[in-house]
Amino acid sequence: MRFLAYLLEDIERLKLLEIEREPGDGEVLVKVEAALTCGTDTKMYKRGHPQFPFPSLFGHEVSGIVAEKGKGVGFLKEGDEVLFPVSSPCLSCKYCLKGLENQCENLFKEKVWGAFAEYILIPARIVRNSTFKKPKNLSFEEGALLDPLSSVVFSYRNIKKQDLRVLIIGAGPMGFLHALYSRERGYEVSVCDIKKERLGILEKLNFKTYLSKDGWEEEAGNFDLIMECSGTEKGLKSALKLMEKGGKICIFAGFPKNYTFEIDIASLHYNQNEIYGSFHYDRAAVLEAYNLLLEGNLNLKPLFSGYYHLKQLPSVMDMVLRGEGLKFVINP
Numbered sequence: 001m002r003f004l005a006y007l008l009e010d011i012e013r014l015k016l017l018e019i020e021r022e023p024g025d026g027e028v029l030v031k032v033e034a035a036l037t038c039g040t041d042t043k044m045y046k047r048g049h050p051q052f053p054f055p056s057l058f059g060h061e062v063s064g065i066v067a068e069k070g071k072g073v074g075f076l077k078e079g080d081e082v083l084f085p086v087s088s089p090c091l092s093c094k095y096c097l098k099g100l101e102n103q104c105e106n107l108f109k110e111k112v113w114g115a116f117a118e119y120i121l122i123p124a125r126i127v128r129n130s131t132f133k134k135p136k137n138l139s140f141e142e143g144a145l146l147d148p149l150s151s152v153v154f155s156y157r158n159i160k161k162q163d164l165r166v167l168i169i170g171a172g173p174m175g176f177l178h179a180l181y182s183r184e185r186g187y188e189v190s191v192c193d194i195k196k197e198r199l200g201i202l203e204k205l206n207f208k209t210y211l212s213k214d215g216w217e218e219e220a221g222n223f224d225l226i227m228e229c230s231g232t233e234k235g236l237k238s239a240l241k242l243m244e245k246g247g248k249i250c251i252f253a254g255f256p257k258n259y260t261f262e263i264d265i266a267s268l269h270y271n272q273n274e275i276y277g278s279f280h281y282d283r284a285a286v287l288e289a290y291n292l293l294l295e296g297n298l299n300l301k302p303l304f305s306g307y308y309h310l311k312q313l314p315s316v317m318d319m320v321l322r323g324e325g326l327k328f329v330i331n332p
Contacts, residue, residue: 001020003018003020004118014317023121025070026070026128028068035059035116037316037317042321058115065082081133082122082133083131088128089101089102089107090125101283138296146286148177149181154281154282165187165190165221169227169228170232171199171209173327176198184298191209192211192216194211194213195323205299205302220242222243223244224247228251229253230253249275304329305327308331309331310331312330316330
């Protein structure tokens with residue numbers, strides 16, 4: 001089958017090209033109905049990405065309709081509406097055998113990549129482990145959130161307490177999902193950001209917000225759990241100031257390679273605090289995220305800032321780079 005897809009040929013240069021692709025054994029070819037912009041794609045577009053060297057197709061938050069399937073795919077048929085994550089673990093490497101599926105040595109050797117296209121190929125491992133049928137009451141753009149929502153769910157994997165005061169630092173798309181998920185878990189949730197517009201979206205959903213500025217930490221108080229979603233040094237410094245005794249900080253946002261930061265180890269020791277990182281997700285997080293989408297209790301619609309055709313992608317990426325909106329939906 002021949003179809004159009006966007007190729008990231010070089011930094012800040014896109015090329016619309018025609019490619020041909022057929023599903024192999026265990027694979028599924030999906031007609032894209034909704035693809036979402038994402039911070040990872042923005043990094044690729046702006047400065048490149050170490051995991052995905054140029055030239056490269058890009059876009060990975062996606063859902064659609066089965067167009068063709070390869071041999072051995074028994075539970076899906078052409079016309080089924082489906083959602084799926086970007087990757088799935090191999091289940092045989094040393095990290096998978098330790099239960100660290102998100103650290104799988106082969107995690108991205110088979111991946112969903114190239115969602116800014118008319119069709120996308122789903123590798124056999126992802127078809128087998130983590131592809132789900134989409135119910136009719138779930139929109140395609142909501143279904144495309146399975147991947148980022150799985151990352152959010154995974155970051156709470158070791159949080160067992162029920163009554164927590166939570167702060168989300170950064171009200172971008174991931175901060176938005178964190179706020180919804182934390183509330184769904186029954187936590188008292190506050191969000192801070194440097195942009196009034198983004199905080200305004202969350203205020204309409206009755207979240208307590210703080211405009212990040214000098215001294216704002218003094219009015220915020222202390223928190224049991226802080227999700228650092230800004231990827232900034234100011235965010236880290238604020239998190240350390242606002243941690244309650246016995247509290248935790250999750251470094252959720254990615255930082256540049258070899259980034260270092262000084263912390264007061266004695267304070268961590270005596271206040272019994274914890275700082276941990278969270279990367280990607282495992283199959284359990286994907287399943288929980290899928291069930292959350294099916295339940296329909298998360299108010300996801302305010303996350304979508306606009307709908308555009310595939311050929312408008314360069315203009316959309318320019319808006320993303322200017323910091324406009326949250327997530328834009330590409331409808332091929």
